[in-house]
Amino acid sequence: QLQLVESGGGLVQSGGSLRLSCATSQFVLDYYNLGWFRQAPGKEREGLSCISARDGGTVYADSVKGRFTVSRDMAKRTVYLQMTTLQPEDAGVYYCAVEHRYLACSIYAERYPVWGQGTQVTVSS
Numbered sequence: 374q375l376q377l378v379e380s381g382g383g384l385v386q387s388g389g390s391l392r393l394s395c396a397t398s399q400f401v402l403d404y405y406n407l408g409w410f411r412q413a414p415g416k417e418r419e420g421l422s423c424i425s426a427r428d429g430g431t432v433y434a435d436s437v438k439g440r441f442t443v444s445r446d447m448a449k450r451t452v453y454l455q456m457t458t459l460q461p462e463d464a465g466v467y468y469c470a471v472e473h474r475y476l477a478c479s480i481y482a483e484r485y486p487v488w489g490q491g492t493q494v495t496v497s498s
Contacts, residue, residue: 374398375405375487377469382492385459393454393492395469402426402447405471406478408485409443409454411494413465420480421467424452427475434480437463459496466491 381393395407408423422433422443431443442455452469470485472478 375401375471377401377471377487377489379467379469379489379492382467382494384495384497387460387496387498389459389496390455390457391459391494393456393467393469393494395452395454395489397450397452397469397471399447399450401471402445402450402452404475406474407445407452408470408472408478408480409441409452410468410470410480410482410485411463411465412468412491413462416465418468418482419465420482422454423472423478423480425474425476425478430477432478432480456494459494461496461498464494464496467494468492 378396409421412418445452468491471487
């Protein structure tokens with residue numbers, strides 16, 4: 374089934390790190406791409422990163438390139454977003470989502486029909 378459960382959000386100081394987790398099913402990991410998105414208050418949902426089902430290929434938005442890393446653990450049926458050097462502008466609700474594609478992933482939210490419930494990230498300055 375296409376279930377996604379995010380965890381790992383919280384409060385962190387500027388410059389700190391967090392690792393978000395997105396637990397899902399083996400079926401999802403085997404056949405669908407997974408993406409990470411965030412939404413800050415008053416802003417549109419922003420695509421951050423994704424990982425392709427076929428070969429684990431990754432894509433990053435310029436805003437997080439070099440700071441965030443997406444990975445997956447097939448045995449744990451979990452996709453991770455490791456976030457470093459966090460800044461106040463990184464705050465928001467972070468979501469993982471399923472893209473009904475197997476090949477190269479994208480970070481366009483409109484291509485993702487299935488979403489998790491989100492996890493809050495707060496960065497203090």
